[in-house]
Amino acid sequence: MKYMSAFEIIGPIMVGPSSSHTAGAVRIGNLAGQLLAEKASTVRFLLHGSFAETYRGHGTDLALLAGIMGYTTDSASIPMAFQLALEKGLEYTFEPTNLGLYHPNTVRVLACGEHRQVDVIASSLGGGKAEVQELDGLPLRFSGERPTLILSHMDKPGFIAHLSQILDQQGYNIARLSLDRKSRHGDAITVCEIDETPSSSLLELLSTKISHLQDIRQVWVP
Amino acid sequence: MAFSRLQELMALATQQKTTIAQVMLEVEEEQSGQSKSVIVARMSAQFDVMEHAVRQGVSEAMVSRSGLTGGDAQRLMAYVQQGPHLLDADSLRAVAYATAVSEVNAAMGRIVATPTAGSAGILPGVLVYVLDTGRFPREAVVHSLLTAAALGLVIANSASISGAAGGCQAEVGSATAMAAGALVELAGGTPEQVGHAVGLALKNSLGLVCDPVAGLVEIPCITRNGLHAITALAAAEMALAGVRSLIPPDEVIRAMYEIGQQMPISLRETGIGGLAGTPTGKRLREKVLGNPTAQITTSEPPSPSPSMEGTENAQ
Numbered sequence: 001m002k003y004m005s006a007f008e009i010i011g012p013i014m015v016g017p018s019s020s021h022t023a024g025a026v027r028i029g030n031l032a033g034q035l036l037a038e039k040a041s042t043v044r045f046l047l048h049g050s051f052a053e054t055y056r057g058h059g060t061d062l063a064l065l066a067g068i069m070g071y072t073t074d075s076a077s078i079p080m081a082f083q084l085a086l087e088k089g090l091e092y093t094f095e096p097t098n099l100g101l102y103h104p105n106t107v108r109v110l111a112c113g114e115h116r117q118v119d120v121i122a123s124s125l126g127g128g129k130a131e132v133q134e135l136d137g138l139p140l141r142f143s144g145e146r147p148t149l150i151l152s153h154m155d156k157p158g159f160i161a162h163l164s165q166i167l168d169q170q171g172y173n174i175a176r177l178s179l180d181r182k183s184r185h186g187d188a189i190t191v192c193e194i195d196e197t198p199s200s201s202l203l204e205l206l207s208t209k210i211s212h213l214q215d216i217r218q219v220w221v222p
Numbered sequence: 223m224a225f226s227r228l229q230e231l232m233a234l235a236t237q238q239k240t241t242i243a244q245v246m247l248e249v250e251e252e253q254s255g256q257s258k259s260v261i262v263a264r265m266s267a268q269f270d271v272m273e274h275a276v277r278q279g280v281s282e283a284m285v286s287r288s289g290l291t292g293g294d295a296q297r298l299m300a301y302v303q304q305g306p307h308l309l310d311a312d313s314l315r316a317v318a319y320a321t322a323v324s325e326v327n328a329a330m331g332r333i334v335a336t337p338t339a340g341s342a343g344i345l346p347g348v349l350v351y352v353l354d355t356g357r358f359p360r361e362a363v364v365h366s367l368l369t370a371a372a373l374g375l376v377i378a379n380s381a382s383i384s385g386a387a388g389g390c391q392a393e394v395g396s397a398t399a400m401a402a403g404a405l406v407e408l409a410g411g412t413p414e415q416v417g418h419a420v421g422l423a424l425k426n427s428l429g430l431v432c433d434p435v436a437g438l439v440e441i442p443c444i445t446r447n448g449l450h451a452i453t454a455l456a457a458a459e460m461a462l463a464g465v466r467s468l469i470p471p472d473e474v475i476r477a478m479y480e481i482g483q484q485m486p487i488s489l490r491e492t493g494i495g496g497l498a499g500t501p502t503g504k505r506l507r508e509k510v511l512g513n514p515t516a517q518i519t520t521s522e523p524p525s526p527s528p529s530m531e532g533t534e535n536a537q
Contacts, residue, residue, distance in 0.1 A: 001223050001379050006250045007264065009337045009374035009383075009400075010345075010367050013271050016327030017287070017439040019339040020384055020491075050386040053492040054437025056511055059287070059330065079287070079330050104386040104490065126384025126392070127337045195255065 002125065005145075012128045014073040020105050021051065021058030024124025026078065027221050028107060029067015031132055031144050032120045034219045038113035040068055042091045049104030051124075052096035061094050068111060073128060102133060130221070138180040138189055144221040146175055146193045154212040155181040155188040162210050163192065170205065172196050224249050228376050228417050228471045235413040242403075242413055243368035246375075250368075266364045268334045272323065272346035273353075275333050279322025286328035288510045291440045295322035298448070309452075312355060316455060320347025321448035328440045337374045337383045340390075340432075340439045341397035343447030345370055348401050348454050358408055366408040370400040373420055380472070381479035385432035386491040388482025390446070395427030395478060398450045398457070405458035421467025421474045423457035428474075429481055431489035433496025436507035442497060 003009065014023040033040065045064050047055050055061050059078070066081040069088065077084060085092055099106055103123035111118050121134040131143045135150070142148055153159055160179065167174060173195045181188035198218065207216055224245070225231040235242045250261050278284075280299045285292040298318035302311050320343035327333045327342050336345040345367075353363050374383065377396045382388035402423035403416040411419070427450070435441040467474065488495030497503050 001226065003375050003378040004223060004253055006246055006261070006368060006371035006375070009371045009378060010265065011268055011334055013268060013332060013334050014339060016330050016333055016339050016342075019335040019337075019342075020386060022339065023335060050437075050491045053494065057288070057434075057437035057493065058439065074332060076332075104487070104492075105384070126382060126387065127378065128335050128339075 003127075003129070008127060008129055012073045014128060015076065015078050018058040018060075019128040020124045020126050021054065021060045022063045022078070023073040023128035024105065024126075024130045025060045025063035025107070026067040026071065026073045027128065027130035027144075028109065028122040028124060029064045030070065030072070030221045031122060031130060031219060032109040032111055032118060033068040033070055034144070034221070035118045035120055035135065035150065035217060036068075036111045036113050036116060037217045038116060039088075040090055040111045040113050042112045043068055044110040045092070045094045046097040046099065046108040046110070047094060048097060048099040048102055048106040048108070051105050051107055055094065064107065064109070065090075065092055068109070106133070135189060138182070140178055140180055140189060140191050142176070142178070142191050142193060142219070144219040146195065146220070147197050148219040149192040149194065149198065149206075150217040150219060151190040151192065151206075151213060152215040153188055153190065153210075154214070155183070155185050156212045159188075159210070159212060160190065163190065163206070166206060166209060167192075167194065170202050172198070172202065223253070223375075225372070225376065226379055228373070228420060228475070231372055231376060232413040232417050241369065241407055242372050242416055243365050243407060246368040246372035262364065265367045269349070269364050269367060271332060271334050272336070273350050275323045275326045275331065276319045276346055276350045278331065279326045280318055284322075284325040284329045284331075286325070286438070286440050287330050288436070288438055288440065290435070290438065290506060290510060291328055291444055292325055294444065294448075295319075295325050312351065313452060313455060315354065316347050316351035316451040317448040319350050320344050320451035321444060323347060324439075324444040324447040328438070328444060336370070337378065337396055337400065338385070338393045340385060340443050341393040341447065343444070344394065344397040344450050344454055345401045345404065347447065347451040348405060351451075352405065352408065362408060366404040369407045369416065370404040373400045373403045373416070377475055377478075380475045382482055388479065389485045389490055390430040390432040391427045391478050392482055393432070394446055394450055395424050395430055398427055398454045399424040401451070401454035402457035402461070405454065406461050409458065409462055411462050415461045417471045418465065418467045419457050419461035421469060421471035422460055422465065423454055424471070424474045424478060425467060425469065426453055426457065428478055431485060431496050432491040433489050433498045434491070434493060435498050435503040436510050437491070437493030437498070438510070441503075441506070
């Protein structure tokens, strides 16, 4: 089921003019910003389909940029995003492109910070709802509407078992789980959506107890 | 989720001798883990934003970000107060209210997506209008947002609420159907009558394309929101009068989905065909957006494209 909550239909509270091209774009920016998990210094937005055709009229550019800087859908700062990016030293480009067979409102975000870079393809599905389609070249789909753990690790037997064991012991319920890998025994990413807000002690526990885990990021765009 | 079709939703409400709004509240509590009072308080806060947008849009001279539109809600309110008019003043007020919210949206003001920003005028327009009639307490009006949400969930999951995916019928059509159903339940109609209101309202929106001028949520979106407030009210009245949608509402929703699939890309929020492609539509696009090629902010000046050079050589 694509839509599960009454607040996905009545809501979000947002700055206009378009739920898919403005609010959904802010959310995509938020997702990319949280996946980068540090201050972005440069970002390229490759716009696909309707995003490519109409992004300026809907303020999609302002929305994506405001989103990656952490502003939320109802922020009055969205119309000032270009100015804010300049002040923060964030360089940006918007490039219409054809990404292939994706939802018409799709963008590929290539963001760089000091230590990390991310490559995110995400779609705005309508009514402000956004969904990541690919992360760093792996087909992983998640919306960030629930607390979501993004675990980068080596593909080794027992990884999921160990993860779920710790989550269970600590009283967390897994709502959705997906994993993909570049190759057998190679780099892998696990996306784990949970029902409860993760505590810092949980993250500490996961990063110290699970072998072959390289990095944990948290994404949550409620 | 407990329901994916309107038929299931109506059956749940009928069996439990309750309302669709109440079914939605139970489902939301189950899904989100939030208490009913928290859910209702969140809906109430959203209704406050809707009402604020209505009052702002009819009292202030709104100008859209592009400068193309604005001020129509104020014009309508002045006309309502002046008279004489063809419709009664109350119904006209609903038109002004829906227009007002859409104008606030185009001015990058704060609104609530219901279900989208492009269709954000209709539900607040009719609900603030019924609130102003004094016939229903505020809590009942807030509760009717849950009815609208349940109907919108069915449509969103069975078809689409995205103009880029399904055309304007998916946005304004869905909003009109949600508003019509919410009004019927608010007025004391049965779950079955709610379903017929959805069917009647949606049937009247089938085929509606998304062809906004310059891709902006302005022309024809703003006046269309105003006009569809009347459609929603009329569909609700028809259902309450006992008029039935002979094509069951779930089948109408399915038809909406299929029509959306067959709609050409130029009429699905690309700002290319239809009204956007008229001589005036193109001229307005040029005026607002300037050169239609992409704006790329780099330190280097854009180099002329080979095709442009070719044109110059040919001349």
